[in-house]
Amino acid sequence: MTKQIHLAAHFPGVNNTTVWSDPAAGSHIEFESFRRFAQIAERGKFDFLFLAEGLRLREQKGQIYDLDVVGRPDTFTVLAALAAVTDRIGLTGTINSTFNEPYEVARQFASLDHLSAGRAAWNVVTSWDRFTGENFRRGGYLAQEDRYERARAFLQTTTELFDSWNGVEVVADQENGRFLDSAAPGRFRHQDRFFDIEGQFNVPTSPQGRPVVFQAGDSDEGRNFAAAQADAIFSRYSQFDEGKAFYTDVKGRLPGFGRAPEDLLILPAASFVLGDTDAEAQEIAHQVRRLQVSPQTAINFIEQLWNTDLSDFDVDGPLPAFDPVVEGDSIAKGRASVRQLAKDPVALANEWRARAEAEKLSARDLVIEVTGRQTFIGSPATVAETINRFVQEDVSDGFILVPHITPDGLAPFVDTVVPLLQERGVFRTDYEGTTLRDHLGLKYPA
Numbered sequence: 001m002t003k004q005i006h007l008a009a010h011f012p013g014v015n016n017t018t019v020w021s022d023p024a025a026g027s028h029i030e031f032e033s034f035r036r037f038a039q040i041a042e043r044g045k046f047d048f049l050f051l052a053e054g055l056r057l058r059e060q061k062g063q064i065y066d067l068d069v070v071g072r073p074d075t076f077t078v079l080a081a082l083a084a085v086t087d088r089i090g091l092t093g094t095i096n097s098t099f100n101e102p103y104e105v106a107r108q109f110a111s112l113d114h115l116s117a118g119r120a121a122w123n124v125v126t127s128w129d130r131f132t133g134e135n136f137r138r139g140g141y142l143a144q145e146d147r148y149e150r151a152r153a154f155l156q157t158t159t160e161l162f163d164s165w166n167g168v169e170v171v172a173d174q175e176n177g178r179f180l181d182s183a184a185p186g187r188f189r190h191q192d193r194f195f196d197i198e199g200q201f202n203v204p205t206s207p208q209g210r211p212v213v214f215q216a217g218d219s220d221e222g223r224n225f226a227a228a229q230a231d232a233i234f235s236r237y238s239q240f241d242e243g244k245a246f247y248t249d250v251k252g253r254l255p256g257f258g259r260a261p262e263d264l265l266i267l268p269a270a271s272f273v274l275g276d277t278d279a280e281a282q283e284i285a286h287q288v289r290r291l292q293v294s295p296q297t298a299i300n301f302i303e304q305l306w307n308t309d310l311s312d313f314d315v316d317g318p319l320p321a322f323d324p325v326v327e328g329d330s331i332a333k334g335r336a337s338v339r340q341l342a343k344d345p346v347a348l349a350n351e352w353r354a355r356a357e358a359e360k361l362s363a364r365d366l367v368i369e370v371t372g373r374q375t376f377i378g379s380p381a382t383v384a385e386t387i388n389r390f391v392q393e394d395v396s397d398g399f400i401l402v403p404h405i406t407p408d409g410l411a412p413f414v415d416t417v418v419p420l421l422q423e424r425g426v427f428r429t430d431y432e433g434t435t436l437r438d439h440l441g442l443k444y445p446a
């Protein structure tokens with residue numbers, strides 16, 4: 001059976017792939033950018049818009065990391081404002097379960113679901129580190145191994161809160177003067193290792209019953225958390241082989257949790273570069289990569305992996321000959337540093353050196369090759385064909401596209417690739433339903 005493709009739009013993030021120095025780039029803070037971005041995605045009939053979360057300014061060598069965009073406004077505030085200037089597109093916010101409280105988060109998502117008439121989604125993350133936690137009342141109190149336990153308890157508690165109203169309590173009968181049909185809607189009591197709360201939830205049932213739940217996290221625990229409880233996963237596996245392996249792994253976990261493979265969508269982040277021809281797109285992609293990995297960005301990435309100050313390093317020469325420093329605090333704080341992604345820094349450094357030597361790459365060119373290459377590069381026809389092939393061959397159920405230019409970088413994709421997918425009959429020509437659950441083909445809570 002031919003699968004329908006799901007497409008979403010990730011507002012360009014706080015990392016080196018967002019090219020803020022391009023003359024075409026606008027503000028990453030002003031509402032006008034969010035509005036334009038959301039409306040372009042909605043013009044393309046995308047399933048949803050996606051916001052990541054970062055709660056502390058990143059640092060490297062004790063300084064604010066300002067090679068990339070610095071700062072971002074609050075997720076709920078932005079999504080609530082977007083609800084008013086869009087009609088159908090889903091609104092997905094990344095909100096962590098480590099530094100928040102279930103009652104408050106449940107209120108916020110139920111409210112967003114009301115304001116948007118059923119378009120709210122929550123990407124549950126456990127967040128990166130203690131450094132971020134220092135911003136909060138209890139500091140970085142949560143040990144790594146407790147994060148998913150708290151996440152499970154957190155999601156369970158919010159689910160109880162969402163379900164504490166059954167959708168028919170409010171009658172607002174003006175003739176009889178009765179507002180409620182029930183004596184005690186919203187009643188809850190929850191007790192576990194993390195939460196001991198009881199009371200009455202005060203937001204009546206929202207249009208989707210509960211927000212759609214996403215998960216982003218890659219460990220075995222993270223994958224099980226998603227397989228047990230999430231409606232969709234935001235992954236980083238957009239390449240064919242790794243994407244297929246991830247898809248097979250996670251979908252294979254679902255029966256173990258009493259769920260069917262179609263109960264969970266897998267949606268990797270993906271970037272794209274378009275040109276009139278494949279050759280032109282490759283050329284543009286090459287230029288974009290050089291903007292994304294400036295000489296200073298290359299040094300910073302190498303510093304992160306080697307965990308060493310390399311201020312005077314020559315990035316046009318070879319990678320450092322010595323091994324990364326394994327012990328001690330990371331030189332980078334509060335970011336998805338190269339180091340965080342490397343399970344074994346020495347092994348990864350060896351891999352980088354071997355590749356640089358084999359392909360005769362300078363240190364900077366090597367970093368350009370190994371960090372964040374664009375996923376889809378080509379003419380609109382090539383990109384449409386590739387995306388469709390990936391989805392039909394179960395690399396994913398669709399993609400969360402991240403343009404490198406804010407806010408208009410998505411427009412060429414919407415104007416040239418989307419019509420080709422529509423012609424093939426693999427992407428909607430208009431929204432059929434009104435809620436995000438409708439767009440994603442997800443069941444409503446009983």
Ligand SMILES: Cc1cc2nc3c(=O)[nH]c(=O)nc-3n(C[C@H](O)[C@H](O)[C@H](O)COP(=O)(O)O)c2cc1C
Nearest residue numbers: 052053125126127128216217218219222234235236
């Ligand atoms: C694709 C992806 C996107 C993520 N986005 C965010 C984010 O926006 N904000 C955040 O605090 N954490 C984010 N995370 C981090 C997760 O919250 C999690 O802390 C981290 O991946 C460690 O969990 P794991 O061991 O299960 O991978 C993301 C993780 C992945 C894999």
